[in-house]
Amino acid sequence: MLAPQIEISDHPNAEAEQLLGSGLATFNEAVAGYNDRRLLTVLIKDPIPHQTLGGITGKTTLGTAFLDLFHLPESLRGSGLGSQLLQAFEDEARRRGCRNAVLYTLSFQAPGFYEKHGWVRFGEVPCEPQGSCRVFLSKSL
Numbered sequence: 001m002l003a004p005q006i007e008i009s010d011h012p013n014a015e016a017e018q019l020l021g022s023g024l025a026t027f028n029e030a031v032a033g034y035n036d037r038r039l040l041t042v043l044i045k046d047p048i049p050h051q052t053l054g055g056i057t058g059k060t061t062l063g064t065a066f067l068d069l070f071h072l073p074e075s076l077r078g079s080g081l082g083s084q085l086l087q088a089f090e091d092e093a094r095r096r097g098c099r100n101a102v103l104y105t106l107s108f109q110a111p112g113f114y115e116k117h118g119w120v121r122f123g124e125v126p127c128e129p130q131g132s133c134r135v136f137l138s139k140s141l
Contacts, residue, residue, distance in 0.1 A: 028062065037061035038096065042088045044072070044081055054081075056089045058103075065093030065141070067103035070110075086117055094141050101139045111135040 021037070029035040043055035054072040058065060067089060072082050093101055103119070105111055111121065119137040126133050 032062060035061075036096075040065065040089065040092055040096075042085050042092070044076065044085065054085075056085050058089065060093055060096045060098050063097060063099050065089070065096075065098045065101040067101060070103075070105075082113065083117065086114075090139070090141060098141050101141055102136070103138075104134050104136045107133045107135055111137065114139075 025035045025037055028037075038060050040058045040060050041055065044053045045051065046053050054076060055070075056067060057069045058067040060066070070082075070085070072085070076082075090101060101119075103114065105114065106127070107124075114137050115121070117139075119139045121135055122138055123136040124133040125136075
């Protein structure tokens with residue numbers, strides 16, 4: 001029998017995502033007694049042609065919301081839409097029973113935006129470019 005091999009890739013792999021997600025869900029369910037992991041997406045759409053302009057992607061699980069990606073095009077920044085998106089994300093997380101939320105951003109992106117909305121820094125990790133860092137934030141919901 002051949003030993004398992006490690007494979008490294010930078011390509012999406014839906015089969016691997018499904019396998020890993022399913023395995024983790026089974027493990028968590030055995031420990032926690034339930035599995036409530038769900039994707040959470042909040043988008044801004046252009047009404048015509050119904051094109052996505054920006055938004056938030058993340059997930060909720062075991063009482064915590066994870067904000068993964070948040071982007072608005074430059075033309076929509078400062079309009080209040082970012083605050084509305086973040087509020088909608090937090091509201092839906094609460095509706096799903098989450099008591100906490102977690103995210104990370106880069107020091108040159110938007111830590112101040114999140115802090116203005118009640119998020120609290122709990123860690124930083126240096127990264128590139130030199131002088132930058134990943135900023136980890138959480139919020140009690």
